[in-house]
Amino acid sequence: MSTQSDNPYIYADNAATTPLSPVAREAMLPFLGGTFGNPSGIHRVSREAAHALADIRARLARALGARDAGEIYLTSGGSESDNWVLRGAVRRFLDQHTADESHSPHPFVVTSAIEHHAILHCCEAMEHEGLATAIYLPVDAQGHVRAEDLERALAAHEGQVALVSVMLANNEIGTVEDIRELARIAHEHGIPFHTDAVQAVGHIPVDVRALGVDALSLSAHKFHGPRGVGLLYLREGFSIPPLIAGGAQERGERAGTENLAGAAGMTAALESALGGLENRMTRVAAQRDRLIRAVIDAVPDVKLTGDAGPDATRRLPSIASFICKDVDGELLVVLLDRAGVAAATGSACATGSTDPSHVILALGETDRRWNHGTLRLSLADDATASDIDALCERVPACILRARALSGTM
Numbered sequence: 001m002s003t004q005s006d007n008p009y010i011y012a013d014n015a016a017t018t019p020l021s022p023v024a025r026e027a028m029l030p031f032l033g034g035t036f037g038n039p040s041g042i043h044r045v046s047r048e049a050a051h052a053l054a055d056i057r058a059r060l061a062r063a064l065g066a067r068d069a070g071e072i073y074l075t076s077g078g079s080e081s082d083n084w085v086l087r088g089a090v091r092r093f094l095d096q097h098t099a100d101e102s103h104s105p106h107p108f109v110v111t112s113a114i115e116h117h118a119i120l121h122c123c124e125a126m127e128h129e130g131l132a133t134a135i136y137l138p139v140d141a142q143g144h145v146r147a148e149d150l151e152r153a154l155a156a157h158e159g160q161v162a163l164v165s166v167m168l169a170n171n172e173i174g175t176v177e178d179i180r181e182l183a184r185i186a187h188e189h190g191i192p193f194h195t196d197a198v199q200a201v202g203h204i205p206v207d208v209r210a211l212g213v214d215a216l217s218l219s220a221h222k223f224h225g226p227r228g229v230g231l232l233y234l235r236e237g238f239s240i241p242p243l244i245a246g247g248a249q250e251r252g253e254r255a256g257t258e259n260l261a262g263a264a265g266m267t268a269a270l271e272s273a274l275g276g277l278e279n280r281m282t283r284v285a286a287q288r289d290r291l292i293r294a295v296i297d298a299v300p301d302v303k304l305t306g307d308a309g310p311d312a313t314r315r316l317p318s319i320a321s322f323i324c325k326d327v328d329g330e331l332l333v334v335l336l337d338r339a340g341v342a343a344a345t346g347s348a349c350a351t352g353s354t355d356p357s358h359v360i361l362a363l364g365e366t367d368r369r370w371n372h373g374t375l376r377l378s379l380a381d382d383a384t385a386s387d388i389d390a391l392c393e394r395v396p397a398c399i400l401r402a403r404a405l406s407g408t409m
Ligand SMILES: *Cc1c(COP(=O)(O)O)cnc(C)c1O
Pocket: 015, 076, 077, 078, 079, 080, 082, 116, 118, 167, 169, 170, 171, 196, 197, 198, 199, 219, 220, 222, 228, 229, 230
């Protein structure tokens, strides 16, 4: 007889969110009770909170390779950090140009076609408001932004680009971009560079100085920290106006009484994710590759999306993503759920829409018999060999079943 433990439900949607780790929860508890002060005050209750906040900021800076704790700005997560840096960089550009010219050029923002919606929808909003025009760099068939495309875009808009923003790792296909090289090119043109590192931090090594970026976004809940907390790294010397006006928190750059419990949980989760990272990457990548092989070998007309190489500088260790011919992705995810697997199709934020994912389209997959059948499995860092065995069995079976049921597409 099959028991619960013989047939466990497997959560393979870690790119959407991860469960809070016990270490992170433990680190939050003091701030949900005893240490309740507002760090902005003068009395001892406030001073205790301010002291804890300073410690948290210093640890976050260290974990990211930042030069100074003053470069770390706490936010409510990846979406806020992304919106802040885009709007802030455009504002900064306009301020600089109205100061020394009678007419200010219309600013451009250069980004990629495969960014998260936090970047893409903010660009669309700024275009709609007439604030800036976005240039979306194409990607190759594996999802890499080509250096020459960035070079060409910047040369065509010399003196008009407020910011280049390219994600470090893609959330749908796991492709890792060559941020170091792209940032170098932006800097050659005197343009600041931001990377959305939300999918990368805690999963591959991320060091702001090694990457050479001016700004970086991250979000705690993608590496076993709490929901609703993240940060924006702003390199000393790259300053942008606030997005959220109000009190003088975060050196006057981001108003709002600090989420100390969240920040403490994020810090503990980040430090814990960095411990043993290299070993975990190797182990998870091997599990991912076993799963990819099992799916490709068992099911005809299924393709891996993203970078096929084993190199963690080119693909996240935890993401296996596919497109399946003549399969409805949403139906597949429903069947997987019934079979005991949590997976995703397209990006979670696009659920409910029946359009193919913008990422899959950018890879050049325009055939609608293929591009509606996207599947993303994002593995847990502590997945066991038997979890992977179960995925290797359930995923192919569900793809075949979904194909049979989608037959009339
Ligand atoms: C999840 C995610 C975000 C949004 O982060 P939130 O903290 O959920 O707002 C932004 N960018 C990428 C690449 C993501 O994966």
